[in-house]
Amino acid sequence: MHSSGQPGVYSAYPTIRGRLPLNSDVRPREMAIEYDVAISFAGEDRSYAEALADFLANEFGLAVFYDDFEQARLFGTFLLEKLVAIYRDKSQYCVVLVSQHYKDKRYTRHEWRSAQERAFREPDKDYLLPVRLDDTELPGLFETISYIDGTKTAARTVARLVYEKVGDFSKISARVRLADQKYREGLVADALEIVRDKQVDHNIDALRVRADCYGYLGDNVNALAALNAILAQRPRDFLSHFLAGIFSFRAGDFAASVRHYETADAISPGHPTIKSDLPLALAKLAGRDDA
Template identity: 40%
Template sequence: MPAYDVVISFAGEDRAVAESIASNLVTRGINVFYDEYEKANLWGKDLYVHLTKIYRDDSKFCLMVISEDYVKKQWTNHERKAAQARAFNENREYILPLRLDDAEIDGILGTTGYIDYRNTSVDHIIDLLTEKVIQYNKENGIAYKIVKAETVFQQAIDFKGNSAFRDSDMNTECPACCTQQKLSEATLSLDGDDTIYTCKNGCQPLVVISRPGIVAWPGRGVRLQDYVIRNVREITIKTESMGMPMLIPASKAALMKMRSSR
């Protein structure tokens, strides 16, 4: 399965557009390749080789931000050629052109469907990209499953013979109704790849468990190996074998994830 849902190819002059799209995709739970999110991963790599693989092999879609500046740059042309090699071998729409102006791009035919940034809101672009990813997942049998908080802790922490945390050992509070509750009492559901713990009274999400991708989402919860836990209020963890309870601080961005209709 590709490592990314969407890779973004853009000229440096168009970074503001790319960054706005990338950050909004992240809030939808879309795993996006955007260079600013990958600094540590890119450090020291042969970028010519690595980016060829990223844009040719490692994503479900390539969002190509087309502009006059895009045409002029060596790196964007390299990314474009890698993406076009992938598109040539697949009988589907891998390259998704987003036009900032009327620049002509080698290999992108005038008959290719595109979105015009000049008359399309960022929110609508994000909706369309999310819909593309969801449809790809359905067509390719990519299904997600609920991942409990207790499972994340069991995978991330060596309990050295002590009892592992269970959802019934984790307590939090709903900001809406102020009800204290164990995570085992909350309602579990899936939103794409995210597991949602909702208040047992149905008020609102309390905890979101997400896959952050290759790098963690800065400032958006607690990273535990392959997952990020975002909680609205602090979580208190206490088992019989623990002398003092453990606290997971609330994440200010816990509710940044927008709910799309699926």
Template identity: 35%
Template sequence: MPTTDRDSSRFDYDVCLSFAGEQRAYVREVADLLAKRGIRVFYDEREKVQLWGKDLYAHLDDIYQNLAQHCVLFASTDYAEKVWTNHERRSAQARAIKEQGDYLLPARFDHTPIPGLPDTVGYVDLRGTSPAELVDLIEQKLGPREKEEFFPPIPDLLYQRLGIENDSDAQQIALEHAHHWFNVLRRMTQVEREVIGLAFVHGCPEELPDNMHIYVDLLRRVTGLPPAKLKRVLGGLNSLGFTCTIREDHEDAFERSAQLGQAPLFQIEWVDLVGNEFEYPEMLVATETIFGAVDGCCEACGVGAIRRLDFSHLASATVSEEHS
């Protein structure tokens, strides 16, 4: 679906990179530096799982035409001769023509003519530009980035919360679950997202990774929604992998409950319907993603972050931007 009319903060990627394999060493360094700075970059080696099994012709056309704020085209003799780079170029040029803006950012290894790319278009000469210097220029070109529907490329603070900062295999699985969880939240209405977010923030994590639970009355108070509506909202999330049930109070509080009246709980579980083959507790990843997103925020700012899907607090590179 075309996305060129979206706000810049709503693109899946801040920048996509189009290059020939012969220049991979240079471009890989650029991609790694961009990711370390919290810039969402499309670079094929970082997308192996996402690309696996897809119709690459259609998928790459969507990426280079619709899903990034800018495209850096690494022009070279090799680039001009490749079938796939010409496919990427045509997709990027179609977007540039529609927008009549500076979506396409040429960076040249040599002066080989590139079809459809006039010599009058400003470019960066890579023969005297290091990868770090090019990344500086890309960051300047992107400018200040409002964080909306934002998940950082390297969520190192999430890995710390999960205790897997030194386990690359666990990080890869957790990242897959986190991306799927992020997409689940994207598919929710604002009301659904706020109810789930507040249920996780104010709920009891004692029974993780099995479930998160919260008193019905507490969720009523923090959301301002009546229990009947909360039941409808939570009960309508089955297709996104949720199982929401009502149960009685904790067993060890039975006597108190008998004196004060029943204190029912919402018990919320989530199963990653896309990545459920991974042997890693997805419910734990989901809750720590929410906890990390609101870490250091007051309640109003935390709710705002959940509404916007701003997960910049999951990475040192992007949480530091807010405080610089």
């Protein structure tokens, strides 16, 4: 599923009466969090960034966003939009290589603002992991945030410290990716066994897979519980409201179905499935039999 929860991610959407599709060609999924850590840096500091990325990925086994690792994927994309999404939404942590070059560059300013937005959104989490390559004061980087002095600390040591910070999440991410793969292969019970663990109760990607599994198995109550857990973290997630509209209808809670469909439509108006299914939910809510 797409992290933004916007329509257009699926080439075929489920409906009130349709079963959730499993096939990845019909129901592609883009995980909300794709990287354990993203590295934000200026081109002049690439040698340090490259060494850090290499240690993180190849020695410590983390999923790292480093631009040279992603050349094919970034090729032809609207780069600024892609980078904003990565530094704001797609990484669990962000390592920022602070320098005068970083402060001055246009692209790094956009990356920094995106990372700041994420840090502001999750104030209880240490999202920003600054590594200072000189004594530049970066606007918005509070003096109270602990940093590593990159002029005195080798890239491998920084990589080890980052790994110690994100290691537990990395293990959870690997489990969720495995569950997602099993779901798309049709091994729904196996996928559910992985994401039913309470350790992943606050992981949005795990909750998405959990909702899909329960929904596919016809357990609307537990599917809704997973979707509501997502909405507690992301109240305007289109896809969660959309699916909650379906599962609420199937569970016989037509008022909730209408509410979720109307919220989804307000977030992104005109979706064809909502256009066809919302009147059915309204009819049921009114006690009519034409649904």
